[in-house]
Amino acid sequence: MTAAVPPFARPADVPADGNGGFAPGEAAARATEAILADTLHGAYKGVVVDSPPGAGKSTLVVRAARELAAAGHPLMVIAQTNAQVDDLVDRLASADPELPVGRLHSSEPKPYDPALDRHPSVRKSAKPADLAGLDIVVSTAAKWAWVKPEEPWRHAIVDEAYQMRSDALLAVAGLFERALFVGDPGQLDPFSQVGAEQWAGFSHDPSASAVDTLLSHNPELPQHRLPVSWRLPASAAPLVSDAFYPYTPFRSGTGHGDRRLAFTARPDGSPVDRVLDEAAGSGWGLLELPAARTPRTDPEAVSAVAQVVRRMLDREGVAHSERAEEPVALSAGRIAVGTAHRDQAAAVRAALAYMDVEGVTVDTANRLQGREFDVTVVLHPLSGRPDATEFHLETGRLCVLTSRHRHACVVVCRAGVPELLDDHPATEPVRLGATLKAPDGWEAHQAVLAHLAAHAVPSR
């Protein structure tokens, strides 16, 4: 359409290509310094940091925690899952083997990753009293919620704050006086198993994200963002930024020539090899299966996903990147398959096992959050569906699936999804005062598909 006036002005966009004149390291360092200054010396009770995929969120958390501890401010760290807690503790202890770190855990069997046992400075206990006096104590929000607030901590760091529900923050916020909230606004929103509509639009809607509630009540808090994704390659950052972070754009920390993926074995001319070469060359590949309505575990699509992985291994991929002098072999551990549903993941695992592929991570978007791989293969959430549902359209799901990779992402999908999106009824209810997810999933899907169309290889 050639409208004389665009309906609404958009915030200034980041140029879509190249890194001309942009020094990612400096930009990221400036942002980090400003965040640390506010956290250590600021006058506010809270500091919020938006971190796009692979922007160094964990590095920031580790650094902020160490600097707070070094400045004589013991602190509590709240993460959302046990895996996240174990990962943070491991990073903290690896960064500073002398640092006294407590890992507060549940009283279930095998409550933490045994890998933590290699750090002598890490004390593990299910009782907060055992960890008293340590510089840093890390646990999940669920475990912290059982801790009685006696003397509140002066400082806290809340990790993955956008995936934390408002009511979970309510349960632990009495434990600290001030906090640094870090998270990725583009990933999957927290959800509730029961209807929470009656509180939609409330500033303290218990089913909203913790950051939404925090900012509704404290709009004056400083909000920072990390401007550089060190994970996403130059081929992916502009698309992911435009499609999922239109109002908080970011850029890739690497340029177009900095990363390279190549296969040792020559292509056999098959569509699978062609899509692999397309993805190796451009960062994206779409293997398009003939249009059909299928059940979730579409055998043809599942098999196509498995074949892409199989061929990727057979052709012995080699990844060149700024992280290593020498090229690195694309081994199974560096590859992941992402799906929308658990039964799809199970079907892909079975297909891979049948093809004797081992060691490739296969999981749903929910479980891939926060993970990083060299190459990802994605079974498109709308592939073969008769209709798009709220679940399948969710912005965060597609964002997670398309932002896990350092080199390339291959999407496997039935044809016809653009038409499916166009035919999707737009009859969403609107709740007064409720914060809207920006961008909308429907728009984000359109943007991603439009981009993928240029990298499509028909499967037949």
Next chain:
Amino acid sequence: MSLISALARMEAAASGRAEPVATVRHRHLAERPLVLVPLTTAGETGAPLGAMVGTDRGAPQVFTVAQPRDRDLRFAFLGRLAEALLPHLESCQDEVETIERKETDPESGKRVTVEAELCADAPQLLVPTAPGVDFVRLLGRSMRFRRTAEEDPGTPYPAPPRVPLLGRWLTHYAERSRVPGSSLLLPLTGLLTRHWATGQSHLEDQHLGTLLAWIAPPDGESGAEAARRAELERDGTGQLVRPPAGPATDPAFDNRLLAPAVARYDAGVPGAAEELRELIASQLRPTWEAMWQGVDLLRALPEGAHVPDRWRRDRQSYTHHRDRLRAGEPPQPRRDDAVTAARKLAMREQRQAELEAQEALDDPLVMAVRRLAGEAFTAAVTDVEMAYSEGKRPTPRPLVTLRTEDTPLLAEGDKVHRQLPEGAQQRAELVAEPEPGVLVLRLLSGMGRGKEPAQGTVPEPGDLLCWTLFEHSPRGGPGLPEPEETPWTHGGPPGEQTAEDPDPLTPEDVL
């Protein structure tokens, strides 16, 4: 939608008759439910047009409003409604049993056991549809902040004596209806669709007449035909033969019958009030009959085993509300504060998980849905190998090998649960899956405290067991702070809870 439910709908569409999607009744059904069929005035918020009320199918009470925009007539209606509903809503307050419950002692901070009352029963309120539940909520909201002349002699438009009290009861019932599995206030359409799948869509199932037509078509007629008539059949004057179950009325009724009758009433035509009353009653009566037909259908189903447990929670909810009224607490606030909202959400999530587990345990057809979804499986025991835990006091940890045709979504180390014949629960973990369809579980609990497992707690080869991947009585989360301790992230303490002001009433409120 589960494939099993979808299949039931297809079978119903093909056979012309609703198909069961439950084999037991999953909700409490009172011996004498209080049935309320309300109607509202189009375009006016909370302006009732009429209601049919009662516990006796043969003797409903009918209340109507001749001019819905007249505030005095509206108040008079609500006053009569209060006199009809309150005796029933208050009828279970005094017959109580004594129970023990744990409470935190405010002085010592320790958990202590205290005695408390629990009402032996609670009144159940049934309305036709989900919008009917919303209307009960709206009526409750419109009444509970009103002031009577006794409470506030200066109020310019005093409400009839018991109207605010009814508002508080209806508010409580409507709020309780949001709790999964609760049965104090239920819409009949919701009750019926929980137990039957029709050959029409879920949206069309919200029409009580068509729903009943599918479940119990008249002799010689298919459900599809009967439903079509129930939905669309009009008499010679263009009026629906089966008026909608409300609370909204049919526009053709409003425009051709109601509006002229109201105009005659406004003009003071003799007999107009009686004419209106009969007109409105004519719209209520078919739904009244349908309500009792639905109750009969549901009563024919055997009650699910866990239904009394859940009804006990409803009785607790009823008792709590009684206690709050007796303690002279102010009406429920317009908006929940942060802590109240979070507590409600946490409680409802726990009830939802519990409801899903209990319905599956009570009903093989519900369990079938979970089995298809990979969340449960039935399996035959092929081998049992006795084993013990390591440590100072070895306890039994038998290994049970099972063969199943189901496809549970399980990985090694995942926990599974089953109900023992006496009702206790047993937990196990997946140790290995040596070949597809063969699972080795290690039993972890439910075998008593002894060195050897208690009788009947370890299965034997040949036994057929049903395991679930979900817990049967999910635990609640940790406590939340008291409202006066609301942290700064959530706006700080909401301040002293005081009675909220009534909605301002001005002469211009009536158009």
Next chain:
Amino acid sequence: MTPTLGGTEGQKATLPHQAERTPQQRLAELRGGPDVPQRPLDARALAALAANPGCRRRALLDGAGVDKGAVAQALGSPAPFGQSQFAFVRGNAFEARVKADGGAALLALLCAHTGEDCPDTSEVALPDLTADGPAGRAARTRLALDEAYGGWALLDHPILTLEVAGTTAYLEPDALALHPDGGVTVIEIKSFPILDGSADPAKVGAAARQAAVYALALAGPGATAAWAVREQALLVCPKDFSNHPAASLLPLRKQVATTKRQLARLTRVDEIAAELPPGASFSPGQDPGTLTAAVESVPAAYAPECLATCELAFHCRDRARDGGAVEALGRSVRGELGGLATVDQVLAAASPEGPGTDEPAAAALRRAAALRTEALGASRARAEALRASGTCDAEPGGAACR
């Protein structure tokens, strides 16, 4: 006239038999000739298209301005739609009340939400928009929008135009507020209440989609660059149980994006019409059989949601049910059925004796059917066991259990 929202340039060449006709003539033909009045496409109708954008039948009939209500009546499946005069009277009275005293109350609500200083009524221009016919009123509106630049103005029932499917749709928002900075706020006045700060989400959603159509019209070709449509509309409703107004800002960004795309697709009406048999029309006056054939020659995408929004839905439902379409049982039913489109196909695939099929959904269906049969059998067995034992033994003859 060239459709402007969709860009039909480069689409397929016009077919010979309609070479001499303009799209307007062709659409008039579809309605049943130049004498059959065109049903105006208003914002409500445009917004309602969003309920089922995949339906070609609806797109064509709405785009051509066919009176679908009359068509449904002629087909023998009238839509039971209608508005109660109680609601109508009440809605009008509320709007009049809100707009009394020169819109002072409206602007006060608007400024309270935007944080602007509320102007004195004497500073607010209230241009007279009366004129003969919609085109005249649209011209007056355009003039008023240009003239008022630089100060506050309130436009009561202006007329905006939007080119849709090659015809001009005249749209009438309840009001537009012009801000001193050149911004324009769409104002929607509705008669459903805002109760304790919340309102019926379905109705608010419909209001937002309607407001988005106005925002698009304000931003479309012919708009002056100076009109900067604000991305939030003002929704004005009765407060609680009173007649006093309450308001809320409605973000429109998303609704504008979807509506824009859907209106762009509407221009394919020409394309759909080209597939119709020559001379086919939707004139309600013609022989019912011919009319039915014409309607059926355009594919529909029926779903039960249509029943609430489309006059033809009852006709389409009958057809869908007769054909055993699974969609007639609800959109969500299709989820796991793969390529199986009818009830018969599904039941055949689910049956253990059914023919073998390579449909991937069949395996799960068979499993579902087997589990269902097993569970129903178990329950029957349990009921019989109960009947045979337990309570019945205690009572002589077991009569109580029958």
